[in-house]
Amino acid sequence: MFTALKSIYRKQQFSPGLFGLFVNPFYFARKGLYLHISSLAAQISGRTLDVGCGQKPYEHLCRSSSYIGLEIDTPENRTNKKADYYYDGIHFPFGAKEFDSVISNQVFEHVFTPDLFLLEIFRVLKDDGILLLTVPFVWDEHEQPHDFARYSSFGLRALLQNNGFVIVDQRKSINDIRCIFQLINDYIYKKTVSRNRYLNLLVMLSCMMPVNVIGELLSKIFPSNDDLYLDNIVLARKVKTR
Numbered sequence: 001m002f003t004a005l006k007s008i009y010r011k012q013q014f015s016p017g018l019f020g021l022f023v024n025p026f027y028f029a030r031k032g033l034y035l036h037i038s039s040l041a042a043q044i045s046g047r048t049l050d051v052g053c054g055q056k057p058y059e060h061l062c063r064s065s066s067y068i069g070l071e072i073d074t075p076e077n078r079t080n081k082k083a084d085y086y087y088d089g090i091h092f093p094f095g096a097k098e099f100d101s102v103i104s105n106q107v108f109e110h111v112f113t114p115d116l117f118l119l120e121i122f123r124v125l126k127d128d129g130i131l132l133l134t135v136p137f138v139w140d141e142h143e144q145p146h147d148f149a150r151y152s153s154f155g156l157r158a159l160l161q162n163n164g165f166v167i168v169d170q171r172k173s174i175n176d177i178r179c180i181f182q183l184i185n186d187y188i189y190k191k192t193v194s195r196n197r198y199l200n201l202l203v204m205l206s207c208m209m210p211v212n213v214i215g216e217l218l219s220k221i222f223p224s225n226d227d228l229y230l231d232n233i234v235l236a237r238k239v240k241t242r
Helices: 002-014 029-043 075-080 114-124 152-163 178-192 199-218
Strands: 045-051 063-072 083-086 099-105 125-136 164-173 231-238
Touching: 002 029, 029 099, 029 125, 029 164, 029 178, 029 199, 029 231, 099 114, 114 152, 125 152, 125 164, 152 164, 152 231, 178 199, 199 231
Parallel strands: 045 063, 045 099, 063 083, 099 125
Antiparallel strands: 125 231, 164 231
8 A cells, every 4th residue: 555655646746636735845836847748748759868857757648659768877867767878968879860859858957058958959859850848937946056047938949949949839837826836835845855754744734735725726816927937848840951
């Protein structure tokens, strides 16, 4: 039974449902990402590369014939990530035009050379290949010291267009009052998280769960605001090369 509960808990971290209100401190951010990615994932097909794959939380949503995970080569990543390949942080270990699609979630802000990163994606994608990219806009510094940038919708669009991509779809996730409530929970989490899982759960239920519930209720009343949101979601296509 404990194994089943642990599996349910893990699922709620990236695809939170009602239960996620009670156990996920990043409920709004993860729920928004999952909803947008799931609605766009049907366009991720063929041979797919997941750059910065982590635990491959969205693999099951894609229509890929093969799904390859890539991570920077560090001892921690080799231990804790589900990567199939590792790289030096600059050059992907693949030839030109090997992939039909590329997905990269919440990774771009950790890239110090964004143009080189996009050029590598462009290189390994086939002509007309699809890129699904998610990037934070409003969020705290995380995974320090490897957190280098935040991107507005306009900055992200310009970077992609300057590196050979055309925008197919561009969205803003959690562009309402839930953005504020997510930041409150992010603050509480950062100030209280410990190695004691039971203490963390107690704080979650007593402090963060009510914030989730209130934010969800108020989002039904207050209007959206496209100038303040948590995440960018962009679907882009590689321009054909001669």
